[in-house]
Amino acid sequence: MASVSFVLKEPNSKEETLVYLLFRFSNSKLKFSTGEKILPKFWNPEKQKAKETKQFPEFPEFNSRLDNIEKWIKSIYRKLLNDEEEITLDKLRAELTKKVKPQAEVKKLDLIAFADELIKNTSKKPNTVKNYKQALVKLKEFKEAKRKPLEFESINLEFYNDFTKYLQERGFSINSIGGFIKNIKVFMNEATDRGLNKNLEYLNKRFRVIEEHSDTIYLTQEEITKIYELDLSENSRLERVRDLFIVGCNTGLRFSDLNQINSDNFISNGSQIKVKTEKTGETVIIPVGKRVKEILDKYKGVLPNSISNQKMNDYLKEICELAELCESVLVSITKGGKKVQESFKKHELISTHTARRSFATNLYLADVPSITIMKMTGHKTEKAFLKYIRLTQEQNAQKLVNHPFFN
Structure with missing residues (x-):
């Protein structure tokens, strides 16, 4: 039996956060960004809708939008069932994206453009944003130096090896390189969640966040x-x-x-x-x-x-x-x-x-x-x-x- 629920990306945030659709079917789960944002204090986790309050006057339209997204995913699922097609996460995501984000609104983003947009709209803490920005700077420098495109599809093991070698040649420590890789994986995860990326090679165990034990001190x-x-x-x-x-x-x-x-x-x-x-x-x-x-x-x-x-x-x-x-x-x-x-x-x-x-x-x-x-x-x-x-x-x-x- 298929089921639909809506959850906040960051339920404890003090700023607006994305609302995700979770669609469960046959032991599988689709996680899809609705593109809608809301302050957690205006969210009713039990009803999985915006609270009906004067402090959030747009709640009728907001909740109607979520209702439409729920109808769309159920309709897409039923159609695939009726047509006796194989139901996959990729198919569901692609069809729902067409409904939620009409073609005229869908922008073709590469990793750098997406990361730039993500940083502008994130509600993460200042130190986290600072680390995101540092990783983005290194990606831009790498792209300029290597004259290579950084589409989502190109973030593979070849990229990983080239990027880490590029950073080593510029004198970066292992832990600094590991920090950049960690944030690139954050960017890729977010793009995947939003249905913008289908390349999962960044999840390969060899695409790892490298680190070394540092001799950090303590006081007796x-x-x-x-x-x-x-x-x-x-x-x-x-x-x-x-x-x-x-x-x-x-x-x-x-x-x-x-x-x-x-x-x-x-x-x-x-x-x-x-x-x-x-x-x-x-x-x-x-x-x-x-x-x-x-x-x-x-x-x-x-x-x-x-x-x-x-x-x-x-x-x-x-x-x-x-x-x-x-x-x-x-x-x-x-x-x-x-x-x-x-x-x-x-x-x-x-x-x-x-x-x-x-x-x-x-x-x-x-x-x-x-x-x-x-x-x-x-x-x-x-x-x-x-x-x-x-x-x-x-x-x-x-x-x-x-x-x-x-x-």
Whole structure:
């Protein structure tokens, strides 16, 4: 039995988001962009229609449009059944596209034109949009340098190999190249969802997002104590940044989540923080430790506001230099296909994300089970979580000294 439903692409968005049609039949599912957008607050998920409210006066026309799309897909499906034709997702998508987007309205887009349009209309967060734009710039440069078309059909393994080689020759690191590939796959997925692309070679396991383990640092409990005990009473600018960073080191919360904390987030008589994380929508509950309580008391229960991420990172480097975190750290990355090592002072490598990584690593070193830490960091897979753990061979051996196997 065939069924129709409508869902929002980003149901938690604060901006308008696309409405998708889901058509299920014979253990198959067609996902099709209606092209219609709506603010989630005006959407009724139970009725799968726009709310009938004066705040959204165009709801009659909007809902009528969805009704028409539902009628069209059912009609197309019945016709294929009656004609005893093989019913495929491609056939359904092609016929529905003719109805939803008449030929006069359908623009022939290549990957670059589509990505450009997607970026202009996306409601993603600024950092995500920034990454999309960087990937688009590289695609444009590649197209110009190679004088090759970038139609959807040309995004295959040959393109993948040529594009990654092109970036390697220009000195990009493996992780940077992986980031560009990841966003190209985002563009292709979106084009496929909208019925504009039928080439699925980008899903081939060899068309993969490459990455390498980076030597990103973490702070030990002793180093965090040095930062916490630093006297910054005569520099409120650095003091506020330091205090917020310490809260991050003791909760594992991203700085975007620390910004949203208020009195409503404290539960169990203030002994725990409950937060719905902004990035993943995951709800986490974290014990409130002694240092976090002291900082909350200092600011009368309200955490200091953070500033821009770039400024925070600049100030943190300044703070950690004052705390004399000056040991040399060798960082290894692959650039232009070659392994390169660079030496830095530890304070030069500190960023806001160091707090979250330090929280996870210090708990892990304290023998807190991974699953328990993941409940607080919001990681859904152990593979993703373990990327945060910075454990030297010596630390790993020390953890095992008292294990029954070695005694």
